[in-house]
Amino acid sequence: MKLYDFALAPNPRRVRMFLAEKGVEVPMEQVNIRERAQFTDEFEAINPSRTVPVLELDDGTCIAETVAICRYIEETHPEPALMGRDAKDRAVVEMWNRRCEFEGVAAVGEIARNSAPMFEDRGLPGVSGGVPQIPALVDRGKASLGRFVERLDKRLGESRYIAGDSFTIADITAFIALNMAERFELAIPDSCANVARWYAEVSERPSTQA
Amino acid sequence: MKLYDFALAPNPRRVRMFLAEKGVEVPMEQVNIRERAQFTDEFEAINPSRTVPVLELDDGTCIAETVAICRYIEETHPEPALMGRDAKDRAVVEMWNRRCEFEGVAAVGEIARNSAPMFEDRGLPGVSGGVPQIPALVDRGKASLGRFVERLDKRLGESRYIAGDSFTIADITAFIALNMAERFELAIPDSCANVARWYAEVSERPSTQA
Numbered sequence: 488m489k490l491y492d493f494a495l496a497p498n499p500r501r502v503r504m505f506l507a508e509k510g511v512e513v514p515m516e517q518v519n520i521r522e523r524a525q526f527t528d529e530f531e532a533i534n535p536s537r538t539v540p541v542l543e544l545d546d547g548t549c550i551a552e553t554v555a556i557c558r559y560i561e562e563t564h565p566e567p568a569l570m571g572r573d574a575k576d577r578a579v580v581e582m583w584n585r586r587c588e589f590e591g592v593a594a595v596g597e598i599a600r601n602s603a604p605m606f607e608d609r610g611l612p613g614v615s616g617g618v619p620q621i622p623a624l625v626d627r628g629k630a631s632l633g634r635f636v637e638r639l640d641k642r643l644g645e646s647r648y649i650a651g652d653s654f655t656i657a658d659i660t661a662f663i664a665l666n667m668a669e670r671f672e673l674a675i676p677d678s679c680a681n682v683a684r685w686y687a688e689v690s691e692r693p694s695t696q697a
Numbered sequence: 698m699k700l701y702d703f704a705l706a707p708n709p710r711r712v713r714m715f716l717a718e719k720g721v722e723v724p725m726e727q728v729n730i731r732e733r734a735q736f737t738d739e740f741e742a743i744n745p746s747r748t749v750p751v752l753e754l755d756d757g758t759c760i761a762e763t764v765a766i767c768r769y770i771e772e773t774h775p776e777p778a779l780m781g782r783d784a785k786d787r788a789v790v791e792m793w794n795r796r797c798e799f800e801g802v803a804a805v806g807e808i809a810r811n812s813a814p815m816f817e818d819r820g821l822p823g824v825s826g827g828v829p830q831i832p833a834l835v836d837r838g839k840a841s842l843g844r845f846v847e848r849l850d851k852r853l854g855e856s857r858y859i860a861g862d863s864f865t866i867a868d869i870t871a872f873i874a875l876n877m878a879e880r881f882e883l884a885i886p887d888s889c890a891n892v893a894r895w896y897a898e899v900s901e902r903p904s905t906q907a
Contacts, residue, residue, distance in 0.1 A: 535848050536796055548785060555791035562784035574772035575758060581765035586746055611841065618840075623831050630828070631821065638745050 490515045490556075491533060491541040497592070497663050498553045499540040500697070504659050505557045507694035509564045513542070521605065526615045537613040554584065557656055569656045576651075583642075583650040583657035590635040591664035597628035598671055632668060636679050643681035654689075662689045700725045700766075701743060701751040707802070707873050708763045709750040710907070714869045715767045717904035719774050723752070731815065736825045747823040764794065767866055779866045786861075793852075793860040793867040800845040801874035807838035808881055842878060846889050853891035864899075872899045 490506075492499045492515040506513060518524045518539050525537040534541045534551040542550045542559065550556050561570045570584075571577030600606045601624040610618040639661060642649060649657040665675065665686055675683050689695065700716075702709045702725040716723060728734045728749050735747040744751045744761040752760040752769065760766050771780045780794075781787030810816045811834040820828040849871060852859060859867040875885065875896055885893050899905065 535851070536800065542788075544785065548789065550785075550788045550792055552792045552795040555788045555795060558791055559784055559788035562787065574769055575754065577772065578752075578760045578765045578769035579758065581768055582760055582762045585762040585765060590746065610837070614844070618837065619833075621831060621833050621837070623829075623833075627820070627828065627831070634824070641745065 488513050488545060489543045491518050491539050491543065492516065493518050493520050493539050496520060496539060497595075497667050498538070501553050501659055501663050502540045502542075502556050502560075503697035504663070504694045505560060505569060505656060507697035508567065508569060508654070508659075508692075509560060511560060511564050523615070525613070537615075554588075554656070569654070569659075571650070571655070580650040580655045580657055584655070584660050586638075587635075587649065587657050587660035587664060590631060590638070591661050592667075594628045594631035594635060595664050595667040595671070595673075597624045597631070598673075599667070601625050601628070602671075629673065632664075632673060633676075636665070636675060636682055640679035640681045643685045648685070654692075658685075658689055659694075662686070662695070666695075698723050698755060699753045701728050701749050701753065702726065703728050703730050703749050706730060706749060707805075707877050708748070711763050711869055711873050712750045712752075712766050712770075713907040714873070714904045715770060715779060715866060717907035718777065718779055718864070718869075718902075719770060721770060721774050733825070735823070747825075764798075764866070779864070779869075781860070781865070790860040790865045790867055794865070794870050796848075797845075797859065797867050797870035797874060800841060800848070801871055802877075804838045804841035804845060805874050805877045805881070805883075807834050807841070808883075809877070811835050811838070812881075839883065842874075842883060843886075846875070846885060846892055850889035850891045853895045858895070864902075868895075868899055869904075872896070872905070876905075 490502065490513045492503065494517065518530065520539060524530065525539065530537065533549050536551055538551065540553060540556055542556045544550065550559055558570065571580040600610050601620045601622065606620065608616045608619060610620045646652065648654050649661055675686060700712065700723045704727065728740065730749060734740065735749065740747065743759050746761060748761065750763060750766055752766045754760065760769055768780065781790040810820050811830040811832060816830065818826045818829060820830045856862065858864050859871055885896060
């Protein structure tokens with residue numbers, strides 16, 4: 488197996504954190520997406536969507552998409568379970584993970600893609616150009632992120648981790664979203680003490696260094 | 698079990714089509730999102746993200762998010778398999794399903810949300826107002842959809858269905874995306890004959906009427 492990674496990008500980091508929680512080591516190959524390495528013909532054959540991470544299996548099958556990779560790792564290395572232990576539990580984890588993706592990661596991505604100079608003319612991932620930044624999406628993204636953190640605060644007032652009593656992939660996803668947000672100086676609001684408690688606790692995990 | 702559904706919305710239709718392929722019948726309750734029924738306090742308790750579909754289990758657990766619901770159905774009713782039969786196969790299906798969601802359904806959603814009069818001031822799902830439509834997203838969505846259909850055409854030149862030889866959830870997701878696109882008069886381009894062949898074949902399935 489080999490993971491096509493880029494150390495500075497958030498989605499590969501989600502996979503690295505997942506692997507670290509499992510104690511699984513996978514050789515990594517860096518794809519420098521800041522230098523447009525994802526737009527070569529060679530990389531198109533690995534992932535036509537031109538994103539990292541991608542997990543290449545020993546038979547040559549390439550698995551793209553962060554959560555598809557995590558699910559493969561979960562099934563081949565079940566302990567500790569990070570995606571639930573039975574059908575209901577897995578559905579609850581997937582629901583929360585998707586909320587954290589669509590309401591959290593997506594919001595921060597919208598802010599980053601539409602404001603950072605390095606994404607000029609590349610407002611969407613996997614497209615080499617011709618996608619102008621849309622300044623209105625920065626404000627929309629900030630409002631979305633604010634709603635996400637408020638909803639998360641309510642949830643984390645009820646349970647230790649996002650999907651329940653155990654640490655799961657949903658915590659990884661939300662941690663990465665809020666960690667990215669910090670880089671854009673978007674701090675957890677003082678009113679969201681439950682999120683702050685959870686964020687401090689997750690920050691202590693060794694996997695956050697992966 | 699009970700499914701909170703809205704007959705005219707695309708995501709609940711993905712679940713209904715999935716259930717029909719499985720031959721599973723679930724009682725449905727309509728949540729009229731055109732009349733803002735998702736913004737009541739009662740519905741917030743069912744799904745704080747204020748979207749349909751939601752599957753309520755017999756113990757009262759509410760599972761939101763289309764694919765989380767489908768996975769629960771898949772695990773409790775394994776045949777016919779619509780999400781893969783082993784770890785690798787499931788990862789491939791999930792990869793393709795996510796591409797169809799993020800590049801297909803999301804693109805059409807972007808077009809719809811930012812152009813249809815009924816979404817005025819509600820440019821994002823699950824938010825009751827204060828999200829102005831952004832006209833630039835309509836053009837961006839059309840370009841994204843065009844790229845998606847081209848990539849899909851390449852894939853469907855290699856395999857009968859999107860994730861391989863078998864019909865899966867990825868075909869449901871892409872079918873719903875292109876079916877929505879039709880309503881916005883965005884037809885499959887003549888250059889994409891593989892997509893047209895696949896679309897005609899999927900359209901014949903009885904589950905498309907669910």
